Amino acid sequence: MAALPSPAKPKTGEPPPPIPGPVRAAILLLALGEENGSVIWQSLDDSEARLVSSIMAKLGSVRQETLLRVASEFMREVSSTNLTGGPERTEKILMGALPRSQAKSIIEEIRTPESPDLWQKLSLAKPDQLAAFLSKEYPQTIALVLTKITAEQSAKVLSLLPAPLATDIVDRMLRMEPVSDEIMKGIETMIEEGFVTPPPLPGRRDPMDQVAQIFNAFDKKHESRFLAALDATNRSAAQKLRALMFSFDELAKMDATSAQVLLRSVEREIMVKALKGATKSVREFFFAQMSQRAAKSFQDDMEMQGPIRLKEVDEAQRTIVNLAKDLAVKGELVLATNTNDDEMIN
Secondary structure, X not given: OOOOOOOOOOOOOOOXXXXXXXXXHHHHHHHHHHHHHHHHHHXXXXXXXXXXXXXXXXXXXXXXXXXXXXXXXXXXXXXXXXOOOOHHHHHHXXXXXXXXXXXXXXXXXXXXOOHHHHHHHHHHOOHHHHHHHHOOOOHHHHHHHHHHOOHHHHHHHHHHOOHHHHHHHHHHHHOOOOOOHHHHHHHHHHHHHHOOOOOOOOOOOOHHHHHHHHHHHOOHHHHHHHHHHHHHHOHHHHHHHHHHOOOHHHHHHOOHHHHHHHHHHOOHHHHHHHHHOOOHHHHHXXXXXXXXXXXXXXXXXXXXXXXXXXXXXXXXXXXXXHHHHHHHHOOOOOOOOOOOOOOXXX
């Protein structure tokens, strides 16, 4: 195929004649190739695509100096004016260059900069843990969450959910309508508090906790008497008191021998959950009772487990506290108490 006739060489000192816009476009697209130039081709209308492709077909061999000249002119024109970014300009470019659904998703994240961090966390979370967490929520909430994270993560989560629930969620996603900012903030708060493990809470100051502290000050005789009476009148309250009367943090006051007895008696999975939500000082206490290898293994398990719900941490800690109290009653370990049993009597 014959090449386009070369323009006449300019006289010495004269600038070369300009290359027509469509020819420059054809040369640039030829240089970019199929993969890199595909986005530009998609932005051309039918008449523009026909004109540029017709010129490209007739180009033949393009000399390097011609390509460099075209590229130089392009850069000179682009850089001759200041570029202005911003949300509106970005949105316009995205809507013109990407599929509508993808562009709208990115635009929504741009408008709410606090959201990407949260949704990125969910997109990087372990699919089985995210599926387990979401399965306890209302299907409409699950559907909304899955529209906010990556398609790959959504696919993995859906595949782990029960078939009827997954089908219902997909149907809701297809019929999803815009959600108010108030509802969105509520869902984000729920995820932050429920899925991303919060820091350990300070000591409870509700009436139940205050009564538990009073019961802790009782000797065994009075403790048993009052709990037995409460069992008969309000068994639920008695059970809650038993769980609160000796906190998980107080286990760090045990002697080393008692702590090692407790560690041997607790299921590993429960201890991992309990320590994951414990204070740094309590973690260090229990790790100090282990060999370096065992402590490192526990730390690895805690890290691999990923985010867990605060409720699971509380349940694990209460289980261990109750076990410790049972072992103390059997005389297998000694719990530190706030009583003054060590006072000297004359």
